Amino acid sequence: MTDKPALRARLRAARDAFAASGGSFDVPPAFREQLAEKSIVATYHPVGGEADPSGFDLAALASGGELALPHVVDRATPLRFLHWPRHAELVRGPFGLWQPHHDAAEVVPDIILTPLVGFDRAGNRLGQGAGHYDRAFATHPAAIRIGIAWSVQEIDALPVDPWDVPLHAIATEKEWIVPVDARS
Numbered sequence: 197m198t199d200k201p202a203l204r205a206r207l208r209a210a211r212d213a214f215a216a217s218g219g220s221f222d223v224p225p226a227f228r229e230q231l232a233e234k235s236i237v238a239t240y241h242p243v244g245g246e247a248d249p250s251g252f253d254l255a256a257l258a259s260g261g262e263l264a265l266p267h268v269v270d271r272a273t274p275l276r277f278l279h280w281p282r283h284a285e286l287v288r289g290p291f292g293l294w295q296p297h298h299d300a301a302e303v304v305p306d307i308i309l310t311p312l313v314g315f316d317r318a319g320n321r322l323g324q325g326a327g328h329y330d331r332a333f334a335t336h337p338a339a340i341r342i343g344i345a346w347s348v349q350e351i352d353a354l355p356v357d358p359w360d361v362p363l364h365a366i367a368t369e370k371e372w373i374v375p376v377d378a379r380s
């Protein structure tokens with residue numbers, strides 16, 4: 197299967213079925229190592245069957261880091277990462293998201309944790325299709341890009357478009373995947 201909309205439908209269904217069966221996540225040691233030097237972590241507030249990144253959030257705070265959340269206006273407008281003191285009140289946004297108030301401080305993330313719809317072992321990513329993270333990665337090329345997903349969201353090879361920016365690592369409930377091209 198090569199078209200993104202069809203893959204998205206299939207992988208969302210696999211994600212939601214897996215999440216409903218009660219998956220859980222440990223924070224990979226390799227993520228903790230990255231926190232030594234990287235302090236501003238853009239996380240996300242999970243919706244539906246998305247894997248919950250709270251363990252990553254706590255690890256970032258425990259190492260002295262700060263959190264940010266994406267703020268979205270609509271499909272066409274690029275997202276902004278806004279500072280989020282954990283437990284600060286969130287406001288309901290589009291797509292059923294919870295996000296910081298629009299006048300929270302904008303930050304430049306060192307690490308971007310990205311919820312995935314799908315992924316492959318080469319670090320290619322399938323998202324929601326609005327291009328929010330594609331554009332954020334283009335705006336913040338120095339940030340470390342870490343995808344978070346359930347293992348059932350993996351496929352052999354995703355179709356790749358010219359604007360797709362590969363991930364540096366993918367965390368699932370089973371493993372920490374570092375694509376060959378992202379190894380140093």
Ligand SMILES: Nc1nc2c(c(=O)[nH]1)N(C=O)[C@@H](CNc1ccc(C(=O)N[C@@H](CCC(=O)O)C(=O)O)cc1)CN2
Binds near residue numbers: 241243
């Ligand atoms: N938790 C979370 N926050 C996020 C994202 C995300 O995917 N998940 N985003 C990712 O870019 C950005 C928001 N952009 C989005 C763009 C489109 C849709 C969307 O089409 N949602 C579908 C249902 C999705 C599903 O079941 O997976 C919908 O509302 O019908 C969602 C978010 C930033 N924040």
Ligand SMILES: Nc1ncnc2c1ncn2[C@@H]1O[C@H](COP(=O)(O)OP(=O)(O)OP(=O)(O)O)[C@@H](O)[C@H]1O
Binds near residue numbers: 322323326357
């Ligand atoms: N750097 C960019 N600047 C402007 N538009 C972009 C950029 N990158 C991607 N886009 C647009 O965003 C859309 C992304 O579609 P695609 O199906 O690849 O999204 P996706 O893989 O689900 O990722 P995302 O999570 O970013 O939505 C395309 O219409 C593309 O033209």
